[in-house]
Amino acid sequence: MDVAAFSMDMSMAKLQQNVGLSIAKKAMNQEEQQAAGLLDMVSRSNPGQIPHSGVGQNIDTRA
Numbered sequence: 001m002d003v004a005a006f007s008m009d010m011s012m013a014k015l016q017q018n019v020g021l022s023i024a025k026k027a028m029n030q031e032e033q034q035a036a037g038l039l040d041m042v043s044r045s046n047p048g049q050i051p052h053s054g055v056g057q058n059i060d061t062r063a
Helices: 003-044
Strands: none
16 A cells, blocks of 8 residues: 555544544534523423422322
8 A cells, every 4th residue: 555545544534533523522512402401491390399398298199
């Protein structure tokens, strides 16, 4: 294999790796934004539904 072909192969491999990393970063950023949105929705939900002490307030008894 000549040096020029080897150099082109190495360059192509580096490009593919950079593209893969870029796509992974974009996916992680999108997931982070979705998680932040979900947490925001949960925090804005009706806080009166769950008492602050919470423990022992409701018992589901079905036999």
